[in-house]
Amino acid sequence: MAWWQILLLTLYAGLEILDELQVYSALNTPVGAGLIAGIIMGDLPTGLFIGASMQLTVLGIGTFGGASKIDATTGTVLATAFSTTVKGMSPQTAISSIAVPVAAIMIELDILARFANTYFSHRIDHLIDQDKINYKAVERNVLYGAIPWSLSRAVPVFIALAFGRGLVQTIANALNGDLLWLGNGLAVAGATLPAVGFAVLLRYLPVKKHAAYLILGFTVTTLFSVLFSSIQALGTGLSQVNKGFTSIFNGLPMLAIAMLGLALAILHYKSIPLTKGAAQTTENQSNNANSDSDDEGEITDDEL
Amino acid sequence: MTNSKPKYKLTDQDFNQINRRSLFGFQLGWNYEKMQNSGYLYTILPQLRKIYGDDTPELREMMKTHMQFFNTSNFFNTIITGLDLAVEENEGIEGKDTVTGIKVGLMGSFAAIGDSIFASLIPTIFGALAASMATQGNPIGVIIWVAACLLICVFRWKQLRFAYGKGVSLVTDMRDQLNALTDSATVLGVFMVGALVATMVNIKFAWVPQIGKVTMNIQNNLDMIIPKLLPAAVVGFVYWMLGKKGMTSTKAIFIVLILCVILGGLGIVTKI
Structure with a gap:
């Protein structure tokens, strides 16, 4: 790993948490981290693969601001960095042996950052009690909060990248040597972990109410994915037997499945009666209400 | 003190400044004790100073009021800010109780709506799309998600002015729309989870036990019932487990x- 790669990854780790707290550009998400770490490490597919798996693992785990949550983004950064530079560390093994433990340990540092910020909040209380309030100082003490947040991610990433490589190499060697069974098990774990994200998400979504859509989504996708992968296998086989066979078959496009879901969601939306007109709105508010529903309609389309 | 009604009227610059501060500074001060208290004060401090005037007892009083506990969705916080400022601009310090009422009364419901839309639904829908493309080495899905987030930022920017103009009636007006929207989005969310279970949990049975002279290919037998039964069972198992206390x-x-690690190490299950 070159020094500039360590530097850039550390910088990203320090910035992504600020992004998550504020703008939320989606580059702070695990899959976004996979993209960026992949570019920095010069191995985009590995980064994207690790980021995607971690994204799915934490799919349902998300509260903003409230509670500390498993930090899959930092886990992705380290797993990508080590998977691309350590011999014998496959992406799947990196997910379960690096990304998940790191993500879990990072919860503690997140808590630390939140505690540290209490100090600045108290300083602001103190400033307001002064005879002459220093307004600039009040604002500064809000912005200082960025420092604990940033350091809570940047410092561990830097330490791990700068000093962790030897350790990770030792682990990788063991997993491919004496502990091959463990290596295999960890790879299976890496492939299974997204299931946790799905299950957590189902706990938050009204599954019982919308069970039909869950079954529909699963069954339609299962059938199509088997069909598509079978045809792909068939095509590969045929092209080996017959050189004249040059058609290319792609895998199942997930966007098409999502469009099916979107269509169902739109149908559902249209079937909900809106009681807006019946509400206690007065004559001139009903005017506003109309333009309102137009605005909201726009939000609908864009958010989906 | 006698002239307690403020005369300042918020301008476009004020709204832009609040939005800038909200988008780039609202949650920096997040702390365990009072959460977004300092962030809330930070977003509107310049406007408070203009409304009440520097070094007045009113300003000090309102700064203290805004330093109390506050926590809501950072995607909807400016709606509350807009309603708050509409009151403070008209009634000044006399609106203090109303302002506290608005803040405390609305932060919980906006936190709930905001989290279900922006912490669950949007990441599910766009995260699922981005992740399924990314596993094939395609970054387009991530870029689509980033584009969607920028669009959301546009709405976050506009809602302050909107809430300020509409006043408190906005909340009752919006509730039905938001509920219908959230409910429909959950349909898409649930559908996508089903699709993801079928494609993204890539494991199968590798165990081929010999019973007498017959070899039993478990995976093939399961495939004849319905493909991807094992991934569905794993998700079902975790779902059940999450219902347990303390999990x-x-x-x-x-x-x-x-x-x-146990099942994979024994060679019963393997990744595809």
Whole structure:
């Protein structure tokens, strides 16, 4: 790993948490981290693969601001960095042996950052009690909060990248040597972990109410994915037997499945009666209400 | 003190400044004790100074009021800010109780709506799309998600002015729309989870036991019932486990990790 790669990854780790707290550009998400770490490490597919798996693992785990949550983004950064530079560390093994433990340990540092910020909040209380309030100082003490947040991610990433490589190499060697069974098990774990994200998400979504859509989504996708992968296998086989066979078959496009879901969601939306007109709105508010529903309609389309 | 009604009227610059501060500074001060208290004060401090005037007892009083506990969705916080400022601009310090009422009364419901839309639904829908493309090495899905987030930022920017103009009636007006929207989005969310279970949990049975002279290919037998039964069973198992007392998502991740190491190590299950 070159020094500039360590530097850039550390910088990203320090910035992504600020992004998550504020703008939320989606580059702070695990899959976004996979993209960026992949570019920095010069191995985009590995980064994207690790980021995607971690994204799915934490799919349902998300509260903003409230509670500390498993930090899959930092886990992705380290797993990508080590998977691309350590011999014998496959992406799947990196997910379960690096990304998940790191993500879990990072919860503690997140808590630390939140505690540290209490100090600045108290300083602001103190400033307001002064005879002459220093307004600039009040604002500064809000912005200082960025420092604990940033350091809570940047410092561990830097330490791990700068000093962790030897350790990770030792682990990788063991997993491919004496502990091959463990290596295999960890790879299976890496492939299974997204299931946790799905299950957590189902706990938050009204599954019982919308069970039909869950079954529909699963069954339609299962059938199509088997069909598509079978045809792909068939095509590969045929092209080996017959050189004249040059058609290319792609895998199942997930966007098409999502469009099916979107269509169902739109149908559902249209079937909900809106009681807006019946509400206690007065004559001139009903005017506003109309333009309102137009605005909201726009939000609908864009958010989906 | 006698002239307690403020005369300042908020301008476009004020709204832009609040939005800038909200988008780039609202949650920096997040702390365990009072959460977004300092962030809330930070977003509107310049406007408070203009409304009440520097070094007045009113300003000090309102600064203290805004330094109380506050926590809501950072996607909807400016709606509350807009309603708050509409009151403060008209009534000044006399609106203090109303302002506190608005803030405390609305932060919980906006936190709930905001989290269900922006912490669950949007990441599910766009995260699922981005992740399924990314597993094939395609970054387009991530870029689509980033574009969607920028669009959301546009709405976050506009809602302050909107809320300020509409006043408190906005909340009752919006509720039905938002509920219908959230409910429909959950349909898409649930559908996508079903699709993801079918494509993204890539494990199968590798165990081929010999019973007498017959070899039993478990995976093939299962495939004849319905493909991807094992992934569905795993998700069902974790779902059931999460319903147990004291179970957290982090614990669930480690339980699955350990079970997989055992089953994978014994060669019963393998990745595809």
